[in-house]
Amino acid sequence: MSRRRVLAVVRRIVAQFRRDRRTLALIFVVPIVISALLGWVLRDQQTAAVRLGIVNQAGPAGQRIADALLAPGAADQAGSAGAVALPSSTIPESTARSELANDQLDVVLVIPADVAGGLASGHGVRLIVITQGANAPVEGGQVAQVQQFLARAVSSIVPGSPGLPTIEHETVFGSPSSDTFDALSPFFIGFFVYFLVFILTGISFLRERMGGTLERLLATPVTKGEIVLGYTLGFGIFATLQVIVLMAVMLIRIDVPALGPFGAFTLGLAVPSVGSPLLAFLIAMLLAIGAVSLGIFISTFARTEFQILQFIPIVIVPQGLLSGIFWRIDTLPALLQPLARVLPLTYAADGLREVMIQGRDLSAAGVQLDLGVLVGIAALFVVLAAATIRREVA
Amino acid sequence: MTAPDGDASPSAPAIEGRGLVKTFGPIRAVDGVDIALRPGRIYGLLGPNGSGKTTLIRLLVGLARPSAGEARLLGHRVPSREMLARVGYMTQADGIYPELSVWENVRFFAGLYGSFDRTRLVETLRVVDLADRLGTPALQLSGGMRRRLSLACALVHRPPILVLDEPTVGIDPALRVQFWRHFRALAAAGATLLVTSHVMDEADRCDELLFILAGRIFARGTSAELRQRAGSENLEEAFLRFSGDGGDVAQPIVSRGGAA
Structure with missing residues (x-):
């Protein structure tokens, strides 16, 4: 292993990127823009009131229920003002259905004909809700909002009811007010680094293979190990800078006061992190080292840059989906669980979450496992990458 | 004038191939090549596209391992990393x-x-x-x-050994002259040059020519010798005479169908 030759490869990679402004922008600007956008979308989401329609099919008995729900102040009493927008009167079912279809209502509550019988027999009341059926997850949330409204409204309507208990939420890590973005931020750091390093090395090494420079490199005394190490260090420099920029964007919070025509705004996403940024950085770098070798390895199976991009849905996207950040690994289908447990992003996401959100350090068994697996996977990829550089002498 | 293989030359061969064969599946890209190239000379490897030029020089430089036979640079068996440091290889x-x-x-x-x-x-x-x-x-x-x-x-x-794969493609005549002047200077300083080309008019500048077709060297000698033996005015004709069947020359001739 000659330091001079490794250094020659590193310097070359740095020089190539310095000339390539667009790629530099890809490395530094894109992660900032996307994480800022995501933070904005996830944090400043508007919650629209559910527009409720009520259909009465139970005659006077049903009308009494409907009137109680519609009574001015019923919603306020129930403490859910804003969550449900109430109509002024009941409507026929056909009108309700067409208004649902035309996006004029979100949820229609039907008081069925047998409601009086249910009340009398004490078997409980069966109500029906109708939604449009175009966006199940959103509609599920709206139905839940209506359900909450009903529960509160009923407890305030029925005399002598004790009312629902209020719940106060506390957490071991972070705060109850943490949002989706706080939970996702460790994963995003890992994902961005992995994705960009993979794409950049893949394309760089593909150019090396197709442009004839690899043939030429192999005609010099440079070893395969020196090439892989040079690539790892060269791209490691950019991965380092990228992780620093990303972590800065996610963790800092600088309040800029209003100045002239500009209103006050906040720089940075201020994700509450309690762990060591250095340890988080180490995890991200181990992931990046694996990604360099993975890129070299994958470049063997591509003939053009476009074909490298075709590996994104195969190599990158499933890793993101299975990494345990969107769905916990033990809730995945049994067949997918072993797969999720061999993917590097799974361990990086887990390690970053443990360090950044749970504030664990090197003494935690979970962090040790994550680091160990990442080292192992990086080593495996390095061996695979070196093996794809075909040469008669090592 | 030209030393045939095995001739006792004053200096040991700088580039040497013995019984070199390289197969890719059923294709024999290099099919039994014996050469010994001496220092201080410029050798031209001539043949049409696909005749095995590049595969042969990759074997000689040590970028590929022969299926049979052996290659040596300055007396050392290749592939070898030490030898890579002593070769300048200009790829196509x-x-x-x-x-x-x-x-x-x-x-x-x-x-x-x-x-x-x-x-x-x-x-x-x-x-x-x-x-x-x-x-x-x-x-x-x-x-x-x-x-x-x-x-x-x-x-x-x-490097003491220079292997140049089609070095003058796309180069204007004035600069080509300059290139060859430099090659000559390098040879005079003791370097061994092996230059491939499919442009015959460059061949006159080489000390010795090797004609390759279907992975075999089927004729070798100086430009003048080859033209004389083929009884033709220019090298292109000579090449076609040697490579075609029915040539009455002393060198081994490969008929296109029989190279197996």
């Missing part, structure tokens, strides 16, 4: 980094050969007439300039 593709400047390209290859010397590098670039373009990105060079840069990258470590 330019093999330079388009984003990098002229200077960064030569400096990179010099770094790999472990022989960075600013004065020497500038001198090398002067030979290929690029010394005044050190900062130009290779991307902005013309095709001929890129070819010259590619040659410079093969010369940065002053």
Whole structure:
């Protein structure tokens, strides 16, 4: 292993990127823009009131229920003002259905004909809700909002009811007010680094293979190990800078006061992190080292840059989906669980979450496992990458 | 004039191949080549596209392992990393980094050969007439300039053996003359040069020619000898005479159908 030759490869990679402004922008600007956008979308989401329609099919008995729900102040009493927008009167079912279809209502509550019988027999009341059926997850949330409204409204309507208990939420890590973005931020750091390093090395090494420079490199005394190490260090420099920029964007919070025509705004996403940024950085770098070798390895199976991009849905996207950040690994289908447990992003996401959100350090068994697996996977990829550089002498 | 194989030459061969065979599946890209190339001379390897030129030089340089036979450089068995340091190999593709400047390209290859010397590098670039373009990105060079840069990258470590795969493609006549003058100077200083080409008019500048077809060397000698033996005015005709069937020359002749 000659330091001079490794250094020659590193310097070359740095020089190539310095000339390539667009790629530099890809490395530094894109992660900032996307994480800022995501933070904005996830944090400043508007919650629209559910527009409720009520259909009465139970005659006077049903009308009494409907009137109680519609009574001015019923919603306020129930403490859910804003969550449900109430109509002024009941409507026929056909009108309700067409208004649902035309996006004029979100949820229609039907008081069925047998409601009086249910009340009398004490078997409980069966109500029906109708939604449009175009966006199940959103509609599920709206139905839940209506359900909450009903529960509160009923407890305030029925005399002598004790009312629902209020719940106060506390957490071991972070705060109850943490949002989706706080939970996702460790994963995003890992994902961005992995994705960009993979794409950049893949394309760089593909150019090396197709442009004839690899043939030429192999005609010099440079070893395969020196090439892989040079690539790892060269791209490691950019991965380092990228992780620093990303972590800065996610963790800092600088309040800029209003100045002239500009209103006050906040720089940075201020994700509450309690762990060591250095340890988080180490995890991200181990992931990046694996990604360099993975890129070299994958470049063997591509003939053009476009074909490298075709590996994104195969190599990158499933890793993101299975990494345990969107769905916990033990809730995945049994067949997918072993797969999720061999993917590097799974361990990086887990390690970053443990360090950044749970504030664990090197003494935690979970962090040790994550680091160990990442080292192992990086080593495996390095061996695979070196093996794809075909040469008669090592 | 020309020493046949095995002749007791004053100096040991710099490039040597014995019974070299390289097969890719059913294809015999190199099919039993014996050569011994002596220092201080320029050898021309001539043959049409697909005749096995590049595969043969990759075997000789040690970039590929022969299926049978052996190759030696300066008496050492190849493939060997030590020998790679003593060969300058100019590939058919330019093999330079388009984003990098002229200077960064030569400096990179010099770094790999472990022989960075600013004065020497500038001198090398002067030979290929690029010394005044050190900062130009290779991307902005013309095709001929890129070819010259590619040659410079093969010369940065002053190798005693130079293997040049089609070095003068896309180079204008004036510069081609300059290239050959430099090749001659290198040979005079003791280097061994093996140059491939499918352009016959360049062949006259070589000390000795090797005709290759279907992976076999089927004729060798100086340009004059070959033309005389074939009884033709120019080399192109000679090549066709030797490679076709019915030639009445003493050298082994490969009939196209029978090369198996």
